[in-house]
Amino acid sequence: MNKSKTIYINGRFLTQPVTGVQRFAIELCEELFKLDLKVKLVSPKNVLHKDLSKKFKNQTIGSLEGHLWEQIELPRFLKQKGNPILLNLCNTSPLYYSESVITLHDLAFIKHPEWFSFAFRTFYNFLIPKTIKKAKMILTVSNTVKSDIQKYFNQNGDNIHVVYNGLPLIFQNAKKNRKKDDKRPYFLAMGGKNPRKNLNNVLAAMQLLENSDFDLRVIGRSEANFNTVKIDAKEYRFNLIFHTDIDDEKLQELYKGAKALIYPSFYEGFGIPPLEALNANCPIILSDIEVFRELYHDVATFADPNSIEDIKSGIEKIINNEYEALSIEKMNELNEKYSYWNAAKIVSDRVEALI
Structure with missing residues (x-):
C-alpha cells in the first residue's frame, strides 16, 4: 500500500x-x-x-x-x-x-x-x-x-x-450504577415526533396500563425532513415530559433512572439507543423487527410495533420484573462486538x- x-x-x-x-x-x-x-x-x-x-x-x-x-x-x-x-x-x-x-x-x-x-x-x-x-x-x-x-x-x-x-467511549467509561430518583418512576422513549419511532403506539400502550404511577420521558426533536406526528400531552393520564438537545451526561442519567427504554421503531438500520441503555443497566423493550433480532436477539423484550396491546404487555413485563437482567459478561461481549x-x-x- x-x-x-x-x-x-x-x-x-x-x-x-x-x-x-x-x-x-x-x-x-x-x-x-x-x-x-x-x-x-x-x-x-x-x-x-x-x-x-x-x-x-x-x-x-x-x-x-x-x-x-x-x-x-x-x-x-x-x-x-x-x-x-x-x-x-x-x-x-x-x-x-x-x-x-x-x-x-x-x-x-x-x-x-x-x-x-x-x-x-x-x-x-x-x-x-x-x-x-x-x-x-x-x-x-x-x-x-x-x-x-x-x-x-x-x-x-x-x-x-x-x-x-x-458505544461511544463516554458511555463505556460511565459508572453503571442505577440512579435512585426521588421523583416519579418513568419509562424512556426516543425519537421525539419522528414517525419511525412509533411514539403514538407507545403513548397508547402507556395509557392502557392499570398502574398509572409511571411517567413517560421522551428524548428527541422534530426534524424538518420528517413528517412529524402530532401529540397533545393533555390527553394522557400520565405525565409526558419531553427532553430536547440534551448532552451525553444528561442522557446517561436518564437511562440510569428509567424503568426501561421503550423503543418499538417500525424500521431501523441499527439502533444505537438500545446499546446505550443496556450499558446503563436499563432494560430495553424493542420492536420485533429483523434488525433488532440480528443485534439484540437475547438481551431484549420484544413487542409487535403495530400492536398497542403487545407493547403494553412488554411494559408490564418490566414492571413485574419478568425479564432477565443483563450480566456484566454479556455487556462486555456486546461492547466488544459493537x-x-x-x-x-x-x-x-x-x-x-x-x-
Missing part, C-alpha cells in the same frame, strides 16, 4: 446536529485518526462542532453549504488533489466523483417514503441510486441493511461491507485495499 496517498473524509457532518448518523461519523473518525492511516477531514465553513473540527484538524473549504458544497465544491477540491479516495460516512456523497466510498445507514426513504418530506425523498431517490452505482465500495451498519441494498439496488454483496455502530474501534479497523483495511 502507498502510505503517501491521503484518504479524505467528507466532514459535512460537522455542520449538522448530532443524531445517530452523525454520531457514527464522529466516533468512527475518533478511531480512524488513531490508526496508521493518512486521513484528512474537509468540511464547509459553517461548522457547528468547532471543538471536534479543531481536534480532527479539519480543513474548511469553499463558500457554499449543505448539499451544494458536497456536490460542487468538494469534488472540485478533490480533483485538484489528484482524485484521492473520499470516505463518506453519512449517506450522501458527490454524484460526479468516482473515487467515493459511501456509507448507507438505512433505506427508510425507500421502505417508508411517507415519513419524509417530499423534497427530501425526491432528492434521496434521485441521488442514492446513482451514487451506489458509481461507488468504489459501500459500507453499512447491519446485515439487515446490507440485504436491503442488495435487494433494492441489485448489488453484489461482495462490495458491501458491514461496520457496526458502537465497537467503533473494530469498525475503524474494518474501514481502514477495506479502504487501504482500494489505494
Whole structure:
C-alpha cells in the first residue's frame, strides 16, 4: 500500500446536529485518526462542532453549504488533489466523483417514503441510486441493511461491507450504577415526533396500563425532513415530559433512572439507543423487527410495533420484573462486538485495499 496517498473524509457532518448518523461519523473518525492511516477531514465553513473540527484538524473549504458544497465544491477540491479516495460516512456523497466510498445507514426513504418530506425523498431517490452505482465500495451498519441494498439496488454483496455502530467511549467509561430518583418512576422513549419511532403506539400502550404511577420521558426533536406526528400531552393520564438537545451526561442519567427504554421503531438500520441503555443497566423493550433480532436477539423484550396491546404487555413485563437482567459478561461481549474501534479497523483495511 502507498502510505503517501491521503484518504479524505467528507466532514459535512460537522455542520449538522448530532443524531445517530452523525454520531457514527464522529466516533468512527475518533478511531480512524488513531490508526496508521493518512486521513484528512474537509468540511464547509459553517461548522457547528468547532471543538471536534479543531481536534480532527479539519480543513474548511469553499463558500457554499449543505448539499451544494458536497456536490460542487468538494469534488472540485478533490480533483485538484489528484482524485484521492473520499470516505463518506453519512449517506450522501458527490454524484460526479468516482473515487467515493459511501456509507448507507438505512433505506427508510425507500421502505417508508411517507415519513419524509417530499423534497427530501425526491432528492434521496434521485441521488442514492446513482451514487451506489458509481461507488468504489459501500459500507453499512447491519446485515439487515446490507440485504436491503442488495435487494433494492441489485448489488453484489461482495462490495458491501458491514461496520457496526458502537458505544461511544463516554458511555463505556460511565459508572453503571442505577440512579435512585426521588421523583416519579418513568419509562424512556426516543425519537421525539419522528414517525419511525412509533411514539403514538407507545403513548397508547402507556395509557392502557392499570398502574398509572409511571411517567413517560421522551428524548428527541422534530426534524424538518420528517413528517412529524402530532401529540397533545393533555390527553394522557400520565405525565409526558419531553427532553430536547440534551448532552451525553444528561442522557446517561436518564437511562440510569428509567424503568426501561421503550423503543418499538417500525424500521431501523441499527439502533444505537438500545446499546446505550443496556450499558446503563436499563432494560430495553424493542420492536420485533429483523434488525433488532440480528443485534439484540437475547438481551431484549420484544413487542409487535403495530400492536398497542403487545407493547403494553412488554411494559408490564418490566414492571413485574419478568425479564432477565443483563450480566456484566454479556455487556462486555456486546461492547466488544459493537465497537467503533473494530469498525475503524474494518474501514481502514477495506479502504487501504482500494489505494
